[in-house]
Amino acid sequence: MQTLAIIKPDAIASGKAGLILAHLQEAGFTMNAARLVRLTLPQAEAFYGVHKGRPFFAELVAFMTSGPCMPLALSRKDAVPHLRTVIGATDPSEAAAGTIRKLYAESKGRNAIHASDSDENAAREIAFFFPEGELAALGS
Ligand code: UDP
Ligand code: MG
Secondary structure, eight states, X not given: OEEEEEEOHHHHHTTOHHXXXXXXXXXXXXXXXXXXXXXXXXXXXXXXXXXXXXXXXXXXXXXHTSSOBEEEEEEOTTHHHHHHHHHOOSSGGGSOTTSHHHHHOOSSSSOSEEEOSSHXXXXXXXXXXXXXXXXXXXXX
C-alpha cells in the first residue's frame, strides 16, 4: 500500500529534508516518487480543501505556499497508519518521543511533515502530485 508524505516548507527551509528522508527510510518506507514543488495558492487551497472554513485555513495555505515543499509517494505494509505513527501528533508538543514532528517540527502549524489519513485520501493525494504516467515511468 502507498501513502503520501509532504516534507513541509519549514523543514525544507531549515535543512531537515535529508534527515526526514533518512528517518522515513529507516522506518521501512520505500520512496516511489518524489518532487520539489512550490505550491500556488489555488493548489494549496485545493489540496487542503477539507479544511476550508476552519480558523487555521488561511494560515495553513499561506505557510504551504511560503516556499518549496517535497511530496513523496511512499510504500510499506500498513503504509497509511504506520506513517501517521512515525510522524506523531499534529502539535509537536503532544507528539511522542522519537517521532518526526517531535524531532523536527517548530509548532502546530509549522509541523514539518504531512501524511495522508486514509487509503482513499492517500490515492487522491498521490494523484494530486504524481500523474499516473510519471508513476508508471518510475516503475511505481
Ligand atoms: N493546523 C494548524 N492548526 C490547527 C490544526 C491544523 O495550523 O489547529 C495545520 C497543521 O499544519 C496541520 C494541517 O493544518 O498539519 C492539517 O491539519 P490536520 O488536522 O489534518 O492535521 P495532520 O493530519 O497534519 O496531523
Ligand atoms: Mg490531516
